[in-house]
Amino acid sequence: MVPISEYATVPEGATLIEAYLALEKAQEEYDRSKYRHRAILVLDKNNRVIGKVGQLDVLRALETKNEKFETFEDLNKFQFSAPFIMSLREQCLMQDEPLTDICKKGAHIKVEDLMRAPTEGEYVEEKTSLNTAIHQLVRGSHMALLVTRNNDIVGILRLTDVFAAIFHTMKECGIDNK
Amino acid sequence: MNALEKLFIRIVQRVNINLRELEFDAKPYVWDLIPKEQMKKFYAFYGISPDHPLNLQFKNSGLAGSYFLGQCRVTNSLLYKTDVRGDELKKKGDRFQYNNLTIPVSKDEEIVIEDSAFVKTLIHNYSHDPETLEKFFIKDTISTHYANIHGSPSDGCFLGPFSTVDLTTMRDCVIGTFSYIQAGEISHLNIDPGTVWVRSPGSFNFLYRYPIDQLNTYIYFKAGIQPQGKFIDFVEDRKEAFQRIFDLVNIDPVPVPDSSSLDRYAVIKPKTEIGENVLISQRAYLQNSTLGKGANAQENCFIINSKLEGNNVTAHGAKIIESDLGKNVFVGFNSFLRGRPECRLKIGRESIIMPHTIIDISKPLTIPAGQLVWGLITDEKDLETNSISINSMSKIDNRLTKGNMFFEGSGKSFVSAFQDRIQHILEANGAFFNCTKKKGHQKGQQKELQKGHAQKNQNMSINTIQPYPRGKLEGLYPTISIKP
Numbered sequence: 191m192v193p194i195s196e197y198a199t200v201p202e203g204a205t206l207i208e209a210y211l212a213l214e215k216a217q218e219e220y221d222r223s224k225y226r227h228r229a230i231l232v233l234d235k236n237n238r239v240i241g242k243v244g245q246l247d248v249l250r251a252l253e254t255k256n257e258k259f260e261t262f263e264d265l266n267k268f269q270f271s272a273p274f275i276m277s278l279r280e281q282c283l284m285q286d287e288p289l290t291d292i293c294k295k296g297a298h299i300k301v302e303d304l305m306r307a308p309t310e311g312e313y314v315e316e317k318t319s320l321n322t323a324i325h326q327l328v329r330g331s332h333m334a335l336l337v338t339r340n341n342d343i344v345g346i347l348r349l350t351d352v353f354a355a356i357f358h359t360m361k362e363c364g365i366d367n368k
Numbered sequence: 369m370n371a372l373e374k375l376f377i378r379i380v381q382r383v384n385i386n387l388r389e390l391e392f393d394a395k396p397y398v399w400d401l402i403p404k405e406q407m408k409k410f411y412a413f414y415g416i417s418p419d420h421p422l423n424l425q426f427k428n429s430g431l432a433g434s435y436f437l438g439q440c441r442v443t444n445s446l447l448y449k450t451d452v453r454g455d456e457l458k459k460k461g462d463r464f465q466y467n468n469l470t471i472p473v474s475k476d477e478e479i480v481i482e483d484s485a486f487v488k489t490l491i492h493n494y495s496h497d498p499e500t501l502e503k504f505f506i507k508d509t510i511s512t513h514y515a516n517i518h519g520s521p522s523d524g525c526f527l528g529p530f531s532t533v534d535l536t537t538m539r540d541c542v543i544g545t546f547s548y549i550q551a552g553e554i555s556h557l558n559i560d561p562g563t564v565w566v567r568s569p570g571s572f573n574f575l576y577r578y579p580i581d582q583l584n585t586y587i588y589f590k591a592g593i594q595p596q597g598k599f600i601d602f603v604e605d606r607k608e609a610f611q612r613i614f615d616l617v618n619i620d621p622v623p624v625p626d627s628s629s630l631d632r633y634a635v636i637k638p639k640t641e642i643g644e645n646v647l648i649s650q651r652a653y654l655q656n657s658t659l660g661k662g663a664n665a666q667e668n669c670f671i672i673n674s675k676l677e678g679n680n681v682t683a684h685g686a687k688i689i690e691s692d693l694g695k696n697v698f699v700g701f702n703s704f705l706r707g708r709p710e711c712r713l714k715i716g717r718e719s720i721i722m723p724h725t726i727i728d729i730s731k732p733l734t735i736p737a738g739q740l741v742w743g744l745i746t747d748e749k750d751l752e753t754n755s756i757s758i759n760s761m762s763k764i765d766n767r768l769t770k771g772n773m774f775f776e777g778s779g780k781s782f783v784s785a786f787q788d789r790i791q792h793i794l795e796a797n798g799a800f801f802n803c804t805k806k807k808g809h810q811k812g813q814q815k816e817l818q819k820g821h822a823q824k825n826q827n828m829s830i831n832t833i834q835p836y837p838r839g840k841l842e843g844l845y846p847t848i849s850i851k852p
Contacts, residue, residue: 269551269567
């Protein structure tokens, strides 16, 4: 688990660029692992976690809101092929503004506009067994779980750390070559 | 609550159970659509002729104003002004081609309607489902005004007004208002209003979606209201003419050529000219129009102040007003083509107006010969977006997008599918009768052509049956079995 004090956090009201800078700083300070942090937690004024901004949330926010995209959304319902739908998207994207302009605008988006409130399955009690935590990660396809102690979030259990721990155990058991 | 209402509740419940996954409740849509008072007043009728099989069975059903032909069994159902035409069903010994399989038909096919309710619906053609060759089933299904169930077995479905399901087996689906679906097999789909979807798996896929705001001015339907819009206004304005022919026992016959047939329940207004090999079906409305040799006007068609040069298919529910159509122009199901006296619509020969096309113009418009047309067209610009020459379409071998239309697959197969079908419709309707030897449209072989509906329907008599006028079974018909 990564203690919350070592994780990237920003206060409510921060912009996307501020969130990214917090992530960068947390990563520099957190050097025990070669695995990078992938999300930023958003805290309210009482320092309680109210949301999470992941890499996909950022990309989703920056993705062009093209009205035509909506007309493609359900084409698979009508059995059009994936390459066909992809080609329609590409045609639309070619008419979009350059990436640098999109990033410039995106930097000032408020984190509240793109954060996700953690769902019930994303919390795990500190004393929960690793097996249970793995089950939660797998069932919910989560990249991380928020570790709680008496309803306070005290850390983050990242998928990447669990993954590393599993392989470490495998190696220690000597089953990797059998 | 009388037996009729109990039956209606039972049908709605069964449909809702099938559509629970789509969270669709049919009751608010249909509760007021079937006029309970008229269900006990209107007679039903059926055709008998030496050229059609006869095997009709009705049980615990209301059939007001409905018409039956051929082989049909109706149980626990309510039909209001609905046409069930069993004159294209498969016969014992026929061979049904499905992909590489040739499947023998073991007994005469019948239309089997159970636990369903239809309002002004057309049911026609034969089951294209290889799993049920001998049974064209329609169960737990509700359809509303001017819907077409054409060669499409159905289980647990709801069809909105002016919708068409064509050559498609459907299960647990909602078909939106004015949608046309020809997709082989569909299940658990909620199709939005104004969707035109034509798909042949592995061959082509065509999709057009109407701009909903514009479509709503033509036809709009939601829970708790009757369907409304220009389509309904158009039909209602001509309703009186039909009331007359349904009320009279004997009407003065309108002379037509020996090779043509004019249904006793069609409306023919003055200055209408009917050529040879023409089929005019029941509930068709013709006024001041010319139908050239081999043309046809199928059920619920309106042809007004127009000229059709010959071999024109006007499919079920199509309307042609102030228009001039060249030879072999095809107008698909429920299409609405409206020119104006001062600005006529002209359609060049061999053009294909796809099912559910709306052409409504306020300036003259000419569609070139050999054009494929779809969607909503109000002017030249729309025509450019929503049409392509058949020749160009045949060359598409991958994908095409134009306006709201998406196409994937082989344009050649798409065009051939339409052309082959049009040829089949003309043959089935008797357009080529008297041409005892004629070159087949495929492979150049000689092909002997048979009598079609235009000739077979000439020897038809119509019988009527009546519901209980009062009492516990008010509005329902007694159990009836009609056989030769």
